[in-house]
Amino acid sequence: MELVNLKDAQDTASFSEAVKRGLGKQQGLYFPTHIPKLENIDELLEMPFVERSIAVLRAIIGDELNNGELEEIVTTAFAFGAPVEQVSDNIYTLELFHGPTLAFKDFGGRFMAQTLSRISEGKPVTILTATSGDTGAAVAHAFHGIDNINVVILFPKGKISALQEKLFTTLGGNIHTVAVESDFDECQSLVKASFDDPDIREGLHLNSANSINISRLLAQVCYYFEAVSQLPKEKRDQLVISVPSGNFGNLTAGMIAKSMGLPIKRFIAATNANDTVPRYLKTGEWAPKKTVATMSNAMDVSQPNNWPRIEALIEQGYVDKSCLKGEMVDEEYTQLAMRQLAQLGYTSEPHAAIAYRAVSHDLEDGEIGLFLGTAHPAKFRETVENVLGTPISLPKPLADVAGEDSLAVDLPASYDALKQHMLDLLKA
Numbered sequence: 001m002e003l004v005n006l007k008d009a010q011d012t013a014s015f016s017e018a019v020k021r022g023l024g025k026q027q028g029l030y031f032p033t034h035i036p037k038l039e040n041i042d043e044l045l046e047m048p049f050v051e052r053s054i055a056v057l058r059a060i061i062g063d064e065l066n067n068g069e070l071e072e073i074v075t076t077a078f079a080f081g082a083p084v085e086q087v088s089d090n091i092y093t094l095e096l097f098h099g100p101t102l103a104f105k106d107f108g109g110r111f112m113a114q115t116l117s118r119i120s121e122g123k124p125v126t127i128l129t130a131t132s133g134d135t136g137a138a139v140a141h142a143f144h145g146i147d148n149i150n151v152v153i154l155f156p157k158g159k160i161s162a163l164q165e166k167l168f169t170t171l172g173g174n175i176h177t178v179a180v181e182s183d184f185d186e187c188q189s190l191v192k193a194s195f196d197d198p199d200i201r202e203g204l205h206l207n208s209a210n211s212i213n214i215s216r217l218l219a220q221v222c223y224y225f226e227a228v229s230q231l232p233k234e235k236r237d238q239l240v241i242s243v244p245s246g247n248f249g250n251l252t253a254g255m256i257a258k259s260m261g262l263p264i265k266r267f268i269a270a271t272n273a274n275d276t277v278p279r280y281l282k283t284g285e286w287a288p289k290k291t292v293a294t295m296s297n298a299m300d301v302s303q304p305n306n307w308p309r310i311e312a313l314i315e316q317g318y319v320d321k322s323c324l325k326g327e328m329v330d331e332e333y334t335q336l337a338m339r340q341l342a343q344l345g346y347t348s349e350p351h352a353a354i355a356y357r358a359v360s361h362d363l364e365d366g367e368i369g370l371f372l373g374t375a376h377p378a379k380f381r382e383t384v385e386n387v388l389g390t391p392i393s394l395p396k397p398l399a400d401v402a403g404e405d406s407l408a409v410d411l412p413a414s415y416d417a418l419k420q421h422m423l424d425l426l427k428a
């Protein structure tokens, strides 16, 4: 596989190089120079999830990760399924929250962790990342117990839900968590300052594991194939997929799957009030506004960092622009959608509900809709209970950690303090 930096055509990378670097020069995103069109889609759709995912990834990645490595990576990473549930006559959902941290980010996080541990060949690596919730938990679980890789996760003290915090601060071992006495933006600035500091970047071999890493996207391509494989055959060619979007990684992966020949008729990019993309698709003007806080907080993003990849897929002719529509769903309609789903006998949370609202609103005669269920409703327990007025129970991964002690260290929002802490922890 060869990738090229979308901001600098001279900056190319193999798959392994792109995984290790994350971002290219000038903060540019790596993008495949060629996306293969698969000829054996029907045959692939008959295969079990793990076996099919290996075949799909082999077709994209090519001959890197040889000698059984890709097989091992996928088998370890995709140790849980992605079931499709029918919620109404013509609408289905793909549940992506059956992994250890109950959100779709487990797929990409685990695939990246397994890949990085093999391609770094025993050399020490430090993953440094800031989180406002889901990413930190997925990354922490994915890398927990992997030799030679240390993980440092910064989060704003007291600003994420207690349960979410427990999911990643109770692991210990190679997972180091820091409660920063400030907000999420400050955590991100501290991460940036660390990457700008050669003592830390080179001294500790930093990698960010964030959602722009190509390995995370490629892993996500696989569950779109899984979704289509579970739908009734006679309906497959009329499929509309609605993706609840923040940084637009999930949608990029779906459009790569379509580029490879997976029969998806069109996509809906569903957002909350942070609607830069739906407005852009309507007006042609890229005009991000200040980010606003919503119930679907994992989608509170007004400058989605994967968007250039979607533009590239369209410009390079892999998918037609007409296959993508944007839809903004406000807080009132998000709640309404959660209640409508509850009436259909399906308990959902705000992110998936936005995608449900968008597709149920937009579906045309003869089409069938599928929305992505990106998180387990218990992860947003308070909101879900408030909106639906009924208690929901905790699934095992959350119940297990609820009573455990947080191992996070408190630090002020100071780069010097963070630097000293990381050097004490990690410099052998």
Ligand SMILES: *Cc1c(COP(=O)(O)O)cnc(C)c1O
Binding pocket: 103, 104, 105, 134, 135, 211, 244, 245, 246, 247, 248, 249, 250, 251, 298, 299, 351, 374, 375
């Ligand atoms: C991260 C996240 C999203 C947004 O996904 P993107 O790939 O960033 O568009 C949606 N829902 C949930 C629950 C998430 O955690």
